[in-house]
Amino acid sequence: MEYALLQDVAFSSAPGYATITKLQHWPELPVSAEQSLVSQLQTTLDIQQQVNIVSMAVGKILPLSALQLNTAVGEFPARGSQVAAFEHRSMLVLNQQCLAELVYQSEYAFTPMLQRELLLLESEWLFSLRNALVVARLQQLALKDTLTGLGNRRFFDDAIAKAVLLAQRNDSSCALLLLDLDNFKQVNDIAGHAAGDEVLLTVAGCLRDTLRATDSLFRFGGDEFAVLLSGQDADSAQLVARRLLKVINQHHLCQQYKVSASAGLAQLKPDMDAGRLFKAADEALYDAKNAGKSTVRFA
Structure with missing residues (x-):
């Protein structure tokens, strides 16, 4: 599904979901019941919170x-959503641009009269939703590398701090893998920056295709990448690192330009904070580059 406006608007992630309770009364709204739906929606630019507000308003129309x-x-699903017998889909369109699709499910049929009521409710949401999507786009631009779509250094600094705290709190595994491309400078110097960009996109694709969705990928800039591994992948981090290098080094485009990857890996230890974990992985990467490149070294 493509949404025209969202070519200029990107992601937002926010916790907090409205609970859908079938055939039960909805909880009181967090704002005054006398406020209109438009007024309630104007209190937040968070997409998930807007979904929460709309879900409670829809619950007054039908279970x-x-x-x-x-x-x-x-x-952005409402928490507790379950498949039901009847489904109704509606496109949210503003100024001939499709913002999103809204999917309702209920054990009761969506009669033409109910659909008209829902359409009126949706019309009150359009401007607030558009504004929330614009804010989400700005958030992505601040956290994403514009070429590869991977997280940038700012995003990485926040993510590694959270990953370390979470691992320590849950007594779980966490590992950091730093990758640096070998001989990349010669690609830009000889074949041009367009070819260099193509190599970087290829490496980013290799990372995405090889790792799980739960692993976090970042590009620092230049030809440096980072991977935060958690859970089972962190336990088998050495195998993951070798597999990543094999996929990158054997890719036909990397072979064409004689580009390979070196990597440094560090496993979180009880006495480490985020800074020490990064330093350990960085030192391991330095060792890998000095060892002849196209290899992995472990802190």
Whole structure:
């Protein structure tokens, strides 16, 4: 599904979902019941919170089993959503631009009269939703590398701090893998920056295709990449690192330009904070480059 406006608007992620309770009364709204839906929606630019507000408003029209907003920046379901017998889909369009798709599910049929009521409710959401999507785009631009779409250094600094705290709190595994491309400078010097960009996109694709969705990928800039491994992947981090290098080094485009990858790996230890974990991986990467490149070294 493509959403025209969202070519200029990107993702937002926010915790907090409205609970859908089938055939039960909705909880009191967090704002005054006398406020209109438009007024309530104008209190937040958070997409998920807007879904929460709309879900409670829809619950006053009919008992819902599920409500989900689908956008180019992600899917935002109401918590507790369950498949039901009847489904109704509606496109949210503003100024001939499709913002999103709204999916309702209920054990009751969506009669023409109910659909008209829902359409009126949706019309009150359009401007607030558009504004929330614009904010989400700005958030992505601040956290994403514009070429590869991977997280940037700012995003990485926040993510590694959270990953370390979470691992220590849950007594779980966490590992950091730093990758640097070998002989990359000669690609830009000889074949041009367009070829260099193609190599970087290829490496980013190799990372995405090889790792799980739960692993976090980043590009620092230049030809440096980072991977935060958690859970089972962190336990088998050495195998993951070798597999990544094999995929990158054997890719036909990397072979064409004689580009390979070196990597440094560090496993979180009880006495480490985020800074020490990064330093250990960085030192291991330095050792890998000095060892002849196209290899992995472990801290």
